[in-house]
Amino acid sequence: MQLDEFFVTGEPLIYAGMVSIALVTISILFFLTYYKKWGWLWREWLTTVDHKKIGIMYILSALAMLFRGGVDAMMMRTQLAFPNMNFLNAQHYDEIFTTHGTVMIIFMAMPFLIGLMNFVVPLQIGARDVAFPYLNALSFWSFLFGAMLFNISFVIGGSPDAGWTSYTPLAGAAMSPGPGQNFYLLGLQLSGIGTLATGINFMVTILKMRAPKMRMFQMPIFTWSTLITSFIIVFAFPILTVALALMTLDRVFGAQFFTLTGEGMPMMWANLFWMWGHPEVYIVILPAFGIFSEVISAFARKQLFGYKAMVWAIILIAGLSFLVWVHHFFTMGAGAFVNSVFSISTMLIAVPTGVKIFNWLGTLYKSKINNTVAMMWALAFIPSFVIGGVTGVMLGMASADYQFHNTYFLVAHFHYVLIAGTVFACFSGLVFWYPKMFGHKLNERLGRWSFWFFVIGFHVCFFPQYFVGLDGMPRRVFTIIPEWMPLNVISTVGAFGMGAGFAIFVFTILYSYRYSEREKTGDSWDNGRTLEWATPTPVPFYNFATLPHIDSQDAYVKLKQEGKTTFEEDKVEPIHMPSNTGQPFIMMAFMFIAGFGLVFEWMWMAIGGLLAVFVMMVIRSFDYDEGFHVEVDEIKRTERSARRL
Amino acid sequence: MSSHELKTGPLEYRTEEGRLTILGFWIFLGAEIVLFATLFATYAVLFGRTADAPSPGELFEAKTLMIMTFMLLTSSFTCGIAIHEMRRGSVKGLRNWMIVTLLLGLGFLGFEIYEFIHYAHEGATLQSSAYWSSFFTLAGTHGLHVTLGIGWVTLLLIQLTQRGLTPKTSRKFFVIGLYWHFLDVVWIFIFTSVYLIGMVV
Numbered sequence: 001m002q003l004d005e006f007f008v009t010g011e012p013l014i015y016a017g018m019v020s021i022a023l024v025t026i027s028i029l030f031f032l033t034y035y036k037k038w039g040w041l042w043r044e045w046l047t048t049v050d051h052k053k054i055g056i057m058y059i060l061s062a063l064a065m066l067f068r069g070g071v072d073a074m075m076m077r078t079q080l081a082f083p084n085m086n087f088l089n090a091q092h093y094d095e096i097f098t099t100h101g102t103v104m105i106i107f108m109a110m111p112f113l114i115g116l117m118n119f120v121v122p123l124q125i126g127a128r129d130v131a132f133p134y135l136n137a138l139s140f141w142s143f144l145f146g147a148m149l150f151n152i153s154f155v156i157g158g159s160p161d162a163g164w165t166s167y168t169p170l171a172g173a174a175m176s177p178g179p180g181q182n183f184y185l186l187g188l189q190l191s192g193i194g195t196l197a198t199g200i201n202f203m204v205t206i207l208k209m210r211a212p213k214m215r216m217f218q219m220p221i222f223t224w225s226t227l228i229t230s231f232i233i234v235f236a237f238p239i240l241t242v243a244l245a246l247m248t249l250d251r252v253f254g255a256q257f258f259t260l261t262g263e264g265m266p267m268m269w270a271n272l273f274w275m276w277g278h279p280e281v282y283i284v285i286l287p288a289f290g291i292f293s294e295v296i297s298a299f300a301r302k303q304l305f306g307y308k309a310m311v312w313a314i315i316l317i318a319g320l321s322f323l324v325w326v327h328h329f330f331t332m333g334a335g336a337f338v339n340s341v342f343s344i345s346t347m348l349i350a351v352p353t354g355v356k357i358f359n360w361l362g363t364l365y366k367s368k369i370n371n372t373v374a375m376m377w378a379l380a381f382i383p384s385f386v387i388g389g390v391t392g393v394m395l396g397m398a399s400a401d402y403q404f405h406n407t408y409f410l411v412a413h414f415h416y417v418l419i420a421g422t423v424f425a426c427f428s429g430l431v432f433w434y435p436k437m438f439g440h441k442l443n444e445r446l447g448r449w450s451f452w453f454f455v456i457g458f459h460v461c462f463f464p465q466y467f468v469g470l471d472g473m474p475r476r477v478f479t480i481i482p483e484w485m486p487l488n489v490i491s492t493v494g495a496f497g498m499g500a501g502f503a504i505f506v507f508t509i510l511y512s513y514r515y516s517e518r519e520k521t522g523d524s525w526d527n528g529r530t531l532e533w534a535t536p537t538p539v540p541f542y543n544f545a546t547l548p549h550i551d552s553q554d555a556y557v558k559l560k561q562e563g564k565t566t567f568e569e570d571k572v573e574p575i576h577m578p579s580n581t582g583q584p585f586i587m588m589a590f591m592f593i594a595g596f597g598l599v600f601e602w603m604w605m606a607i608g609g610l611l612a613v614f615v616m617m618v619i620r621s622f623d624y625d626e627g628f629h630v631e632v633d634e635i636k637r638t639e640r641s642a643r644r645l
Numbered sequence: 646m647s648s649h650e651l652k653t654g655p656l657e658y659r660t661e662e663g664r665l666t667i668l669g670f671w672i673f674l675g676a677e678i679v680l681f682a683t684l685f686a687t688y689a690v691l692f693g694r695t696a697d698a699p700s701p702g703e704l705f706e707a708k709t710l711m712i713m714t715f716m717l718l719t720s721s722f723t724c725g726i727a728i729h730e731m732r733r734g735s736v737k738g739l740r741n742w743m744i745v746t747l748l749l750g751l752g753f754l755g756f757e758i759y760e761f762i763h764y765a766h767e768g769a770t771l772q773s774s775a776y777w778s779s780f781f782t783l784a785g786t787h788g789l790h791v792t793l794g795i796g797w798v799t800l801l802l803i804q805l806t807q808r809g810l811t812p813k814t815s816r817k818f819f820v821i822g823l824y825w826h827f828l829d830v831v832w833i834f835i836f837t838s839v840y841l842i843g844m845v846v
């Protein structure tokens with residue numbers, strides 16, 4: 001292979017990308033060396049097994065991916081603003097909508113939520129870490145290396161261009177030769193390992209490691225949504241694993257699953273993909289519902305209205321999520337009976353979702369709303385998400401779907417649910433838990449600016465797309481006709497508004513790091529209802545000096561009333577904690593090498609990488625590290641200084 | 646993360662770490678069931694799509710299959726005895742029965758490799774048709790699991806010699822016991838729904 005086949009050439013935008021990647025990398029290396037931070041990076045971050053630090057790393061990576069996916073989005077909107085734009089050519093446009101979708105779902109939405117879960121859930125249930133801290137680090141590194149493998153595709157080898165759904169036969173070896181599609185398969189496979197492990201980890205953590213006496217129906221609602229999400233992950237991700245493996249066998253080893261030769265069945269891919277893909281949608285929306293519930297009940301200063309109904313609604317949605325996958329391809333021609341069944345199951349999902357909307361409205365009803373930025377994101381979510389939900393029911397009607405299918409109506413719908421649902425929740429949750437993570441709040445004034453830019457930009461961008469979709473504009477076209485121009489121009493303006501909102505958000509982080517007042521208590525908003533606010537800020541690495549007995553929902557409200565804390569001096573005992581380890585990082589780095597080899601079909605590299613992974617697993621098997629104990633004196637010293645006693 | 650150790654009950658359940666790991670592994674097996682279910686579904690959908698390659702009925706041999714099935718089912722039984730010996734506190738019993746399990750697993754694997762090579766000679770490979778792709782992937786994934794299991798047991802036998810029976814080593818053996826029985830269950834489904842049906846249709 002020649003060097004000019006290895007690197008992507010001939011595109012000025014991509015050359016600019018290469019230069020900026022090189023500059024960023026060089027400046028990071030320079031700063032780490034100049035300030036002698038390599039040891040710090042290795043000891044504090046790369047080898048950590050602390051769920052709080054892993055959560056923060058997840059969130060930072062997700063923000064970087066949000067930037068990458070956002071740049072993709074704005075390039076697409078620029079190209080579509082006017083007819084016959086020559087900003088991107090067809091090939092480049094195809095690559096960009098593919099990476100935009102994949103990055104946003106797999107490498108932004110999920111990691112962002114998993115990051116929040118990692119940070120918050122053990123604190124909410126009164127645990128000192130997750131059940132398997134080593135595995136947790138492994139999950140994070142598998143996600144990050146998977147994301148890197150996918151992202152380098154645009155400078156090395158060329159990006160995939162068959163859409164984030166990667167339908168066969170288009171995505172097969174015959175019609176998409178070269179490494180592009182392999183990047184998709186291996187990048188997702190690598191990060192999927194970590195997601196599955198996260199699902200198992202959180203299930204065991206929540207089922208087995210709750211504070212003494214905390215019953216299931218006393219758990220905070222975000223913990224509940226994490227538990228149910230973990231169930232969905234465990235039962236949906238293996239389907240993706242298999243689907244990706246089968247397509248890899250097709251493309252790299254010449255199997256005939258989804259091919260047009262050898263009696264293969266291309267449409268089986270669509271089925272397998274969406275049997276994972278639809279539950280995946282709920283993997284990114286249920287934790288978002290959990291976040292909104294926490295934020296709304298904290299800033300409405302009330303217990304969540306209809307807690308049990310909310311829990312059952314989440315469970316019902318999780319069950320139904322496995323029974324609706326065909327609605328993604330009603331037009332495939334499965335016949336009236338099959339379409340009717342899936343049409344009904346799809347519309348059924350609106351019922352438990354509607355219940356949840358009333359839970360939130362009921363919580364807000366007659367409450368004294370504390371209008372913080374976190375709360376504003378949650379309040380903006382309710383009406384916006386309802387618009388997305390109602391149009392979802394329209395799409396769910398099989399006969400009407402023949403009209404909407406593959407148009408911008410659909411594009412508008414899923415951006416309304418995924419942005420108003422998931423992205424608003426990520427911002428809301430990050431703002432809400434930020435003081436617990438970093439010891440200071442985000443500046444509220446700037447936060448409002450970023451909120452209004454983003455939310456207004458969002459509606460301006462996507463609301464017109466419903467109409468341009470009804471006017472017949474198909475998705476995934478790289479150029480528009482003059483009739484669609486006015487609405488597209490409006491849409492592009494909105495997209496740049498969202499971009500400005502995001503930029504202000506990033507600026508807020510930098511500004512607040514410098515100027516925000518440092519937190520003095522653990523209960524940053526004075527409204528904390530759940531156990532994470534009972535810890536001091538910054539949270540000690542062992543989380544809780546002593547574990548409170550829980551006998552009610554909203555445990556911290558009761559603790560406050562009784563004047564209790566999570567530091568009862570006479571009850572402190574030595575705490576057992578796991579040791580840091582660099583193994584997960586190294587193991588996944590080898591996995592990255594193996595994946596990279598397979599992408600280019602260099603078998604020596606793939607096999608070499610896999611062998612190194614096995615060696616790391618053997619090392620792990622012989623590793624009988626028992627962790628260490630934090631002594632009583634140290635705990636008392638830490639708590640006294642953190643609580644300013 | 647409590648490190649309090651119980652004084653009674655099976656060794657593998659005495660530490661919190663042991664209890665958490667065993668539950669985690671059960672959930673992992675749940676995910677494995679979905680993985681194999683997807684492969685079975687793929688196989689069922691692609692059944693009969695042999696294109697120009699031979700049909701399964703022409704290639705499957707009842708005799709080899711019976712031997713393979715006998716070996717794997719017996720290995721599951723010996724694995725059960727090994728865990729029983731472990732519960733009785735017998736290092737020797739655990740080790741010997743695990744070695745028997747290992748040998749039976751190796752025998753199964755040998756026959757499977759022979760079988761695959763034989764089919765390849767007859768013109769049925771991963772590349773020859775959709776049906777054979779799904780067959781080799783399903784049976785091959787099971788075979789790969791058995792291979793990994795054999796490597797895993799070997800590592801644990803070394804650790805058993807080094808450390809004897811502790812809550813941690815016995816937890817590891819208990820977990821691989823679960824894994825091994827699971828592979829046995831999957832084989833029963835492969836034997837019936839792939840081989841038996843493939844032979845008669």
